[in-house]
Amino acid sequence: MFASDRPNVILIMSDDQGVGDYGFMGNTVIRTPALDAMHARSGFLSRFYVSPVCAPTRASLMTGRYNYRTRCVDTYLGRAMMDADEVTLAECLRDAGYRTGIYGKWHLGDNYPMRAMDQGFRESLLHRGGGIGQPSDPIGAEGKYTDPVLFKNGEEVAMQGYCTDIFFGAAMDFISNSAASNEPFFTYIATNAPHGPFDDVPTELYEEYKNTDLSPLLVSPLPEKRREAEFDKLARIAAMITNIDDNVARLFAKLDELGVTDNTIVIYLNDNGPNSMRYVGEMRGMKTHVDDGGIRSPLVMHWPARISAGTMSTQLCAHIDVMPTILDACQVPLPASRKIDGRSFLPLLTNGDAEWPTRQVVFQAHRGNVPQRFNHFAIHENPWKLVHPSGFGRERVAGEAKLELYNLEEDPRQLDDVAAKYPEIARRLTQAYEDWFADVSMSRHDNFAPPRIVIGTEHEPETVLTRQDWRHVSGRPWGGASNGFWLLNASQAGEYEVEIILDSGDYPSGTATVTAGNAVGQCEIVAGKQRGHRTTLALPKGDISLSVELTLGEQTLGPHQVVLTR
The missing domain is CATH 2.60.120.260 (Galactose-binding domain-like)
Structure with missing residues (x-):
């Protein structure tokens, strides 16, 4: 054990793995035995939400704030950069004496002063941009998931192996070094898998899934001419997901070997909905959608010292809550200089009688330079969901917004719009959304100006x-x-x-x-x-x-x- 009684923290977030891509979430095709076992011995949030696309989720995860407060409003074209003045989870833990390391995907700025190494991470091994295979790839190493060229503490370095294996391996080296120096650590593993492109995936797993019946993953019938291509893509995605799971098994074996499992928090989640229209349980939607299938993630929190196996909460929680929860667990104060939108969900998993006042949480993301009121948003207040799924890639025409209201307890697939049946609830949530939008739009002077x-x-x-x-x-x-x-x-x-x-x-x-x-x-x-x-x-x-x-x-x-x- 470390000299301090504060826990170590490992935060794992996959990229484009959907809410249904886990055995413990009912998926009978994609193998996730390590994550299933982790779920069985952990605390679990069954109603946890993220943004419909990746960079906004990452901004909220790192700051405990809605991404519209951080200048990160989209996934590219300069709008995935987060303002350098934001106070990150890594900065808070670093200042409290933690060693901090990030491995994989940052996607909040590739240049000074917005890089992970400028925002609290002592060690970093990353790709640039929103993923390998994008215009930010190093010249001569474009699209390489195997033997990629990455950036270690800002310096270009050629690596050997498959990217997910590399990121977990480097993270485990960091953890081992922290254990050797008797320092508490915060390790953020943000895989770029199973994000596309899909042409470079773990070969043996791909061959396994090519010979597997993947039809249970389909949510609607496909024409025969599209089935072969779709099943091939699903086989590649499944191979990437099972490869992540294999690395989760390696990680827990390393923690056991070092003798630090008991007092190490391991959190697992995904950043948005799945990157194809596939199985999402009793929901509808995919990545970019504000329907539940596009913004739900399981959140599994493993901490044997404090959280009993099988503990579950159905309370409404979200990405904005992860930073307050981790800081609460580590006995580190929230940054007083920033308005924190999230709240610690730790009591929900450690105290069965914990109070959780009714709350409203908003999710909005769409293309464009400046957020627009009512464009592609959802506001949640258990059991209600008020939503305008206008589309991630289109700007709303004035006067177009037709808001839909769903009772998610009775209608998780969002098939029965009850806005006309409960007009007072629709009006109340509409006003709550407008108040929220006005608030997050005025977080700083020139709030939506792109960072430089x-x-x-x-x-x-x-x-x-x-x-x-x-x-x-x-x-x-x-x-x-x-x-x-x-x-x-x-x-x-x-x-x-x-x-x-x-x-x-x-x-x-x-x-x-x-x-x-x-x-x-x-x-x-x-x-x-x-x-x-x-x-x-x-x-x-x-x-x-x-x-x-x-x-x-x-x-x-x-x-x-x-x-x-x-």
Whole structure:
């Protein structure tokens, strides 16, 4: 045991694993024996909610606050960056004497001052952006789940093995080192699996699931011509999920070996609904949906020292509650400088008579730069759900909102809209939502302004700008012919080298024009050359926007990535 009686903490969150992708949640196809065993000996929240997409969930998980307070409002185009002034769970535990490490997916900013290593994590081993296989991948290592190029404490490093195995292995090394130094630890394992792309999955497990009847996972019949492709994708997803489960087994074996299982909290959850329309139990929906299948997750909390096996609570809990709960368990105060929206659910799992006053919790996420009232939201107050499932990818037309009301105790599939039957409840929850929206929209001055990447500091001498964080202007956001700009803050005036990187070498020669405020630079683009096209700019101190326009033959487009070095 550690000298301190404070518990260690391991927080595990998978990416796009749905609420039904577990044996203990009724899935008869996907094997999760380690998670099933963990559930049997843990506390369990059966009515736990997350956001419909990943970055908003991660912002709430790390801060105990609704993501609209944190400037993180979407999953890309600069809107998955979290304001650097937020106080994170890692910062609170670090300041209380914990060793802190993160392994896998951060997705709250790839550049200073928003990286995990800037936000309280002493050690980090991460991919950039929202997942491997996205435009933020390192050049030459695009889409590699096996033998990926990752970022260890900010430095690019080539790894060997499958990504999930790598992340758990590095986390276990961190835990072992913490045990050896007799320090309490906080380990955040955020897998990028089973997020797509699906072409690189654990081979043996994939072969197993290819020969398995996956039809029980379907929620509606498929035409024959689509079945083969859908079953192949499901086999790949199932292989990734069982691989995570295998690593959970490895993790508990390591805790047993180190003798720290009893006083180590292990929490497992997923970040949003499943990444296909598949089994979600007695619910409907998938990732991006605000129906229950899109925003439910099991939450399993293993802590033998305090939580009895089989303890379960049906109270309404959510991602905003994880930070208050962990800090409560670790006897660390909440940050006094921030309004915390969540509450500790620890008493629900340690005290059978714990009071849990009726509460309302809101979930909203959609594309776009600024959140809109009534667009793709749900407000919950047990047993009621008031929802406007207008769609994640479309902005609401004024006057369109037709709100639906469901009693989830009687109608978990949301088949019977009872708004007309209970108009007073619908009105009350509508007003509660409007009050919530007004509150989270006024958390700070210019509340929904995108965060800025800070350049020219000793913390990040070389800044890599990717399409993950640009502000989109034209074309499909990540399409080859698209363009955008980056919002930056130069920490000091100076000369900067600008390297322009294309997405491949399959382009003719041409020119690049780089603009940052009043500064303009040009360079030649050499045919067949992906990177190494350079110019210099004299940049003033302060806020600037930087854009690059490439003229290549008949095409006008933006860069794939840009590297700035002062």
